[in-house]
Amino acid sequence: MAGNSFGQLFRLTTFGESHGKAIGGVIDGCPAGIALDLEQIQAELDRRKPGQSAIVTQRKEPDTVEIYSGIFEGKTTGTPIGFAIHNTNQKSQDYSHIKDSYRPSHADYVYDQKYGFRDYRGGGRSSARETASRVVAGAIAKQFLGNIQINAFVSQVGEMKLDKPYQELDFSLTESNPVRCPDPEMAQQMEAYIKAIKKEGDTIGGVITCVVQNVPVGLGEPVFDKLHARLGEAMLSINAVKGFEYGSGFEGVKMKGSQHNDAYNTDGTTQTNRSGGIQGGISNGMDIYFNVAFKPVATVLQSYETINKEGEKVTAQGKGRHDPCVVPRAVPIVEAMAALVLADYALLARTNKI
Amino acid sequence: MAGNSFGQLFRLTTFGESHGKAIGGVIDGCPAGIALDLEQIQAELDRRKPGQSAIVTQRKEPDTVEIYSGIFEGKTTGTPIGFAIHNTNQKSQDYSHIKDSYRPSHADYVYDQKYGFRDYRGGGRSSARETASRVVAGAIAKQFLGNIQINAFVSQVGEMKLDKPYQELDFSLTESNPVRCPDPEMAQQMEAYIKAIKKEGDTIGGVITCVVQNVPVGLGEPVFDKLHARLGEAMLSINAVKGFEYGSGFEGVKMKGSQHNDAYNTDGTTQTNRSGGIQGGISNGMDIYFNVAFKPVATVLQSYETINKEGEKVTAQGKGRHDPCVVPRAVPIVEAMAALVLADYALLARTNKI
Amino acid sequence: MAGNSFGQLFRLTTFGESHGKAIGGVIDGCPAGIALDLEQIQAELDRRKPGQSAIVTQRKEPDTVEIYSGIFEGKTTGTPIGFAIHNTNQKSQDYSHIKDSYRPSHADYVYDQKYGFRDYRGGGRSSARETASRVVAGAIAKQFLGNIQINAFVSQVGEMKLDKPYQELDFSLTESNPVRCPDPEMAQQMEAYIKAIKKEGDTIGGVITCVVQNVPVGLGEPVFDKLHARLGEAMLSINAVKGFEYGSGFEGVKMKGSQHNDAYNTDGTTQTNRSGGIQGGISNGMDIYFNVAFKPVATVLQSYETINKEGEKVTAQGKGRHDPCVVPRAVPIVEAMAALVLADYALLARTNKI
């Protein structure tokens, strides 16, 4: 199966290149009867769009979603939801630095090798522009999920790490600053740091933490489709992601079993939650939380050496309007992918018992 | 789709509970014409089997694989390969501490909630015994992959971390010690540490690093089925895994783009390899390397408090023969899952161009 | 998996309701490097469009396809091909006879039961308008298939049956008449008959025969995904189809094995072809041929009795512009679905051997 679909029952297929006519997708398997708030879908898209603050790319793309099907009289009909976001910012640009040479740590070289050639305009299909379609689908998945709350936020930029447990954070503050860090003080420092990095023409990596609350017990399909395995795949499929951990994660390896185990309360909840809300690949009703590591954006606005198609050394110059740090705009993408996973597993869980 | 299949073209489906009659699986889509070394398959299985050293569980299970189909005159026929490993160690055991109460940080509780009841013997389907089937399939995938070399090893146990770059290690030493750490000195320390942990009746977590070499350029299917996304899902589907990172991983978030980018040599290789052999979800021909975090085994041979099915507090006692640290035996499992992913993508890559 | 995708490697997902904003789809897995003739795609769509002759529906829909992605500098890029056909004929119509009552032998009732409500405008998703997306995808599949020739034609209308073997027909005549029957004399009789049926406000069924030539040996994936099983599924998924047979078909049941068997020539071809080009689910290089039975269109322009949502008897009147016989316009749809099946299996066949 080609790689542009995600999910089994609640299933998204996306299409579109960065500078083609349109990007978009089809959501198949969305149950009938959801009263969709279309403004909420656009609002999610606006959280991801370029130009929203001084610390993100200054490209101007309105990113207006047009829904073609699957909704009637305000409700989902159970038939596929087709949608498109037309590219309106396709001015004839100068791509000479991309067309014939390979940008380091970009996908230019491997696309050429794999497919024989590539749509080089703005990165083509390998551009993170594709994730806008995911945000649309995720916004619909969120509305299907109802009470399940998904809150992602920036928890690290470069070396700057928010070391508070998520329980001490007020998620309502996430959108109050351009970094999308719910700790206002840390947010301010991160913002200043990103601005400094931007001034250098450089970029910096970061971490997004995501917390999912009110998850019913029983989501996840052992043995291969464990809930956290699919969440991990979902996150790792986002551009620039290099790592995923949930619950105690990489820190948990240092612990002894007697310390790490989560003791039960009499209602089936646990006193601690190092399991991260998932045991044996199945949600246990506790909060699910995980971290997603993003590398620094590969496009730096500096001069660099690389090779061209002929394998000759060339010097190129990074240009254009790019994000100095990808995590602020990636927060809604992480939430969208989490929503897609949970919607899919919520449907699958309906089939477990007679 | 139910969750017991992995892969699209080279596809494994597994079955079996810890203490049922047999575990096993079906490999569908394995190409015809592979001259299979059956002893090599059994040898991989022996790397995973219980009782192989003093630092792993002392259960005695021969774990002999029986292949039912798909091979004729020593070669794969292109038809599905069915196989089983009969459980020979099913003595009537005392399961009273498992049957009616829920072991902390085990899947007992969620299986009961999800399915209404569970096969409690030895953990049933949630037992890591299931991974033996993966090792069988992975051994066949390895033979299909030919020159592609997959080497996993233990790089961390508790706080003890092997800090050498993998290039300085001699993978031929991995099997020379029971820990499966290719650094003999570190291996000795880890072994002593695991023995001490075992004496306490406790357990400890660890990290496995995996290196894949001689990978052709072009494996991976954007945008959702990126090569590292599938590798991550594969690893996260292994029992006790809490995290996955590849290339620069979580450390990469601290770097600037100008430092992180991998400059090209004229032959398309790169001077550094922070990308971990994958760009845009597609292999670039450089070594693929990644880390997999394992939590400490949940079964501790100590007394603990928990709840029973009725939600009443009970005191229980961990018993049986369990691994004090899961990583030594998980090394062949990590390799097997990596082999399955690569075999699948090697087939998919045949369909990319006219 | 929701039901709006077809194919495994060459995979079409469609969306859209009869009277929504647009219908369309995504083709995922189309190999890179096909120099696409876009006019040919539109030409196929024109073969299906309403209003093309006196014996089909007189609705006026230009059905212009707009391709959004996956093509660059005239060639497929290996990335998904998104496309849409905007509905331009959405005048506010009178749907009162459809909205609250159920048309006999239509899907109105079952959609309401299954999904809770339905988009009743023009049949919504159950309308054959959806098949326009299939024709677009099939036209691209045909171009991928190159030398493989797919020729469908009308072989029966009501009792009127073309009894010549297909070898005696000149497929270049199929498009020479509005019925799409390559026998001019029979075509004329069929046309007159359909006109008479139309005058009555009635409809009539028919059969389409399809012949596929120059198929390489080896397409088809036993045991469930036999080539003819997938062809059958493909055809049965077209609106109004009631039956499928290939090779000797239903007539073959009357024969003895000694009569039915196809003897081999020394080059591996067979002297007869009752197998219909497929043995054991795998193409053998001979012509593939099959018949597809279409019921009479359910919408008759007559008065009829039915029930409304409340289960009360009501009298309704068929109206609108409908096809008196569906087979002439279904010829390109049959070809498109055959092309999609063959494209998928041509890719799968690349993975059979080492």
Place this chain on the structure above:
Amino acid sequence: MAGNSFGQLFRLTTFGESHGKAIGGVIDGCPAGIALDLEQIQAELDRRKPGQSAIVTQRKEPDTVEIYSGIFEGKTTGTPIGFAIHNTNQKSQDYSHIKDSYRPSHADYVYDQKYGFRDYRGGGRSSARETASRVVAGAIAKQFLGNIQINAFVSQVGEMKLDKPYQELDFSLTESNPVRCPDPEMAQQMEAYIKAIKKEGDTIGGVITCVVQNVPVGLGEPVFDKLHARLGEAMLSINAVKGFEYGSGFEGVKMKGSQHNDAYNTDGTTQTNRSGGIQGGISNGMDIYFNVAFKPVATVLQSYETINKEGEKVTAQGKGRHDPCVVPRAVPIVEAMAALVLADYALLARTNKI
């Protein structure tokens, strides 16, 4: 995806060659909590087994199913059900007439072409022996389906056709005769005819009719996965099947819409049922009925001319113990495949609405 799996949520994967060690399969996605009658599973298998009467193959195979997993304390656990049927009749046979030459209208030639070589013993994977695994899975699916009744029977052998509507038949008589025709008089004639054919060393085709009753409204997933499309695929995947029709089928093409349409009763049932219980690909609660055409068995016990691997003409002699007519033993296979389709769609239907 390789072709040895069937179904999306209730999913069967089979393995095994005619004369290998064992055939078998894995059922994944079977809901937990079904109290399985294991004797009923074996009883279904006995309906299919060789040697049961004078008009079927006289091979002696006990075909005893062994279930390895997925059942605990008599009930399905929701985990995969692995099973095997060991081949006990593998005496070293004489395969010289099969090994080097190609039997007409068998899969020998295409397997060699597709995979490079083949397991020629008894037809290998292309043998209908594989369908025993389907019968096991179908028997479990039937138990899941509960009230839904599936009755298949032989309705035609050669030219001998049972022309009564199924409503006039007593399905309890199907098992009262070796032909599996519920009309005792016709059964006797068919039996005599098959015996005569057998005496000639020849074979004859036939038709199986299947009736499914008590189906709830709403099963089927438009647009590609229409209920009848999947039923058709299921039936066409059975060895020797050449055609499928449901409801009015090929006869329906001769009717006018005004005659063919099924008028509604006030309770949503229809006065006639030319639709065959399915409208728009979705069950409407009426009986589903369909016909499946089987060609005459290709193995005739006569001398025949064919070619060998080198493309030279050779004369061969059919031998062994084969069925003179496949339909009596195929009745449980048709039922099994119908049960698998319905079980899958019953699970899918749980996900249609919020």
